[in-house]
Amino acid sequence: MNIIYREIDIPDIRELDVYVRNGGYTALKKALGMSRADVINEVKASNLRGRGGAGFPTGVKWSFIPQDNPINYVVVNADESETGTFKDRQIMENNPHQLIEGALICAYAIKAAAVYIYIRGEYWDVGAALEKAIDDARAQNYVGDGILGSEFSCPVYVHLGAGAYICGEESALLESLEGKLGQPRVRPPFPANKGGGLYGEPTVINNVETLANVPFIIDKGAAAYKAMGTEGSTGTKIFCLSGHVEKPGNYELEFGKHTLRDLIFTYGGGMKGGRQIKGILPSGGSGPVIRVNGNDDPILDTPLTYEDLQKLGSILGSASVIIMDETVDMTWVASKVTKFFHHESCGKCTPCREGTYWLDKTIDRIMAGTAKPNDVDLIHNVANNMKGVTLCALGEFAANPILFTIKHFPEDFQAHVNGAQKPVATVAPQRGARTTTAAAAPAGD
Amino acid sequence: MLRDKYTEQIDATFAKYPTKRSAVMPLLYLAQQEYGWVNQQGIDEVAALCELDPTQVKSIAGFYTMYSEKPKGKYWIHVCTDLACALCGADEFYDSLRDYLHADADGNSEDGVFTIDPVMCLGACDKAPMMQCNFHFHENLDIEKAKALVEGWRAEEQQ
Numbered sequence: 001m002n003i004i005y006r007e008i009d010i011p012d013i014r015e016l017d018v019y020v021r022n023g024g025y026t027a028l029k030k031a032l033g034m035s036r037a038d039v040i041n042e043v044k045a046s047n048l049r050g051r052g053g054a055g056f057p058t059g060v061k062w063s064f065i066p067q068d069n070p071i072n073y074v075v076v077n078a079d080e081s082e083t084g085t086f087k088d089r090q091i092m093e094n095n096p097h098q099l100i101e102g103a104l105i106c107a108y109a110i111k112a113a114a115v116y117i118y119i120r121g122e123y124w125d126v127g128a129a130l131e132k133a134i135d136d137a138r139a140q141n142y143v144g145d146g147i148l149g150s151e152f153s154c155p156v157y158v159h160l161g162a163g164a165y166i167c168g169e170e171s172a173l174l175e176s177l178e179g180k181l182g183q184p185r186v187r188p189p190f191p192a193n194k195g196g197g198l199y200g201e202p203t204v205i206n207n208v209e210t211l212a213n214v215p216f217i218i219d220k221g222a223a224a225y226k227a228m229g230t231e232g233s234t235g236t237k238i239f240c241l242s243g244h245v246e247k248p249g250n251y252e253l254e255f256g257k258h259t260l261r262d263l264i265f266t267y268g269g270g271m272k273g274g275r276q277i278k279g280i281l282p283s284g285g286s287g288p289v290i291r292v293n294g295n296d297d298p299i300l301d302t303p304l305t306y307e308d309l310q311k312l313g314s315i316l317g318s319a320s321v322i323i324m325d326e327t328v329d330m331t332w333v334a335s336k337v338t339k340f341f342h343h344e345s346c347g348k349c350t351p352c353r354e355g356t357y358w359l360d361k362t363i364d365r366i367m368a369g370t371a372k373p374n375d376v377d378l379i380h381n382v383a384n385n386m387k388g389v390t391l392c393a394l395g396e397f398a399a400n401p402i403l404f405t406i407k408h409f410p411e412d413f414q415a416h417v418n419g420a421q422k423p424v425a426t427v428a429p430q431r432g433a434r435t436t437t438a439a440a441a442p443a444g445d
Numbered sequence: 446m447l448r449d450k451y452t453e454q455i456d457a458t459f460a461k462y463p464t465k466r467s468a469v470m471p472l473l474y475l476a477q478q479e480y481g482w483v484n485q486q487g488i489d490e491v492a493a494l495c496e497l498d499p500t501q502v503k504s505i506a507g508f509y510t511m512y513s514e515k516p517k518g519k520y521w522i523h524v525c526t527d528l529a530c531a532l533c534g535a536d537e538f539y540d541s542l543r544d545y546l547h548a549d550a551d552g553n554s555e556d557g558v559f560t561i562d563p564v565m566c567l568g569a570c571d572k573a574p575m576m577q578c579n580f581h582f583h584e585n586l587d588i589e590k591a592k593a594l595v596e597g598w599r600a601e602e603q604q
Contacts, residue, residue, distance in 0.1 A: 081566060
């Protein structure tokens with residue numbers, strides 16, 4: 001079932017004429033004939049949840065925008081930067097008009113003055129292709145002034161980021177778009193409030209995949225959309241599968257109809273080299289790791305939904321599923337992800353800036369086999385001092401990789417702490433002296 | 446001067462936003478493209494265009510990793526060594542390519558034509574190992590394919 005990755009059935013759907021021939025922009029036309037409230041209610045009724053990671057109900061988000069405000073904005077979050085996430089890129093490369101159409105329907109519903117697509121700078125070529133798609137749409141009156149003969153006008157602009165993970169956080173993204181450092185804002189006011197959005201105006205910020213779902217909902221109706229998936233997770237979801245599988249890639253699957261096992265062994269072609277599975281990061285670096293005791297573990301029969309992943313003590317998030325096999329040292333995984341957060345901390349909140357530094361230093365020491373007896377206590381101490389005291393979730397998530405590795409893979413962790421450098425076969429040893437100064441790090445207490 | 450050379454492009458950039466300040470990132474890319482890196486002249490010109498203090502522009506250039514505040518090679522190679530790629534051998538791939546280029550501690554090759562840096566996730570996890578050169582993707586690589594790309598660019602440079 002591909003309602004987003006329609007290029008699988010219609011290879012050239014990236015071209016405007018092909019998109020239009022296959023029903024493209026009919027949802028926009030339909031929406032322009034509806035009242036704004038009806039458009040929002042239809043999206044609300046679909047139970048569409050944000051696909052960027054947080055899973056917030058999309059229609060509810062739209063309904064927060066004050067209808068009497070003269071200038072509102074739609075910002076598309078295309079800053080896809082979570083480790084293991086590459087789904088939005090494929091949408092923008094292969095089905096860009098569906099994103100543009102979804103964003104314009106949102107813009108109509110909230111009376112937006114403009115749509116800004118904030119795309120990560122590394123997607124340089126994707127951004128250029130998207131600009132061409134917007135130009136094509138403008139030439140046919142789908143974008144710009146008096147769209148399709150209506151009174152609704154809305155330009156669509158592409159804005160390139162420049163290599164900062166934090167700009168995927170919505171308030172940091174707004175700062176960046178305003179030409180400032182990409183650092184989160186104090187909330188309230190929230191982006192939907194006057195004073196909290198782009199240039200201080202009420203703003204809806206939605207992920208690429210979220211908006212690409214909207215044309216289907218308006219065209220076919222909320223009931224048809226809700227017929228797919230489960231009550232808590234409606235529609236389809238794109239799963240980014242990477243790591244130790246034979247066929248990594250993006251797979252769009254109906255919620256609740258498939259399990260982790262289906263994803264890995266049917267779609268992903270099974271474990272690389274027929275090896276046994278050891279761990280899954282279901283939501284990139286941010287979500288808690290899941291322990292799997294080999295390919296027969298019943299945990300793999302968990303259905304793929306927001307609610308079922310939560311029952312496992314993890315999250316579905318943006319569905320960036322990274323698979324690790326039996327040869328992987330999970331402490332090394334934790335050190336990699338910890339390094340990511342240390343690098344990407346924006347530096348605004350002291351607990352995150354200092355905490356990610358100390359977690360990184362301490363796990364380097366542990367990897368190098370030079371851990372001190374109280375280093376595990378130190379990690380818990382640092383992690384506890386990061387919880388709930390930062391402006392955004394990065395500080396909250398940054399301790400997860402180490403804490404959940406200690407919890408779920410104590411044997412890997414303990415072996416390092418006890419001084420052994422290689423507790424299990426390690427396919428990917430630490431890169432070594434170029435990036436680490438483990439031996440020189442002072443004690444943190 | 447950027448203003449004279451790229452008047453049309455700069456005007457089109459400003460037209461996208463209600464504030465001049467919002468153009469600072471696209472204009473920094475323009476300065477980097479023109480001067481090879483974000484040098485003081487580029488900072489000063491972007492500041493004047495956006496009606497900002499040069500210090501403010503410099504802080505933006507320093508915050509975002511895709512602006513280089515140091516001279517770099519004409520070919521700027523970014524190798525993803527983040528988790529998903531590293532599970533598929535990206536660390537070893539990066540080390541081999543670095544060695545092949547005889548890169549110094551700053552990542553610059555001996556002939557100064559290349560600069561190589563390890564970077565965090567680039568959103569190509571299913572096509573590892575991979576790299577970008579001047580922000581263009583090269584995917585499903587191994588060291589031999591990467592060497593061939595490097596030699597192609599070297600030949601291009603010598604023409």
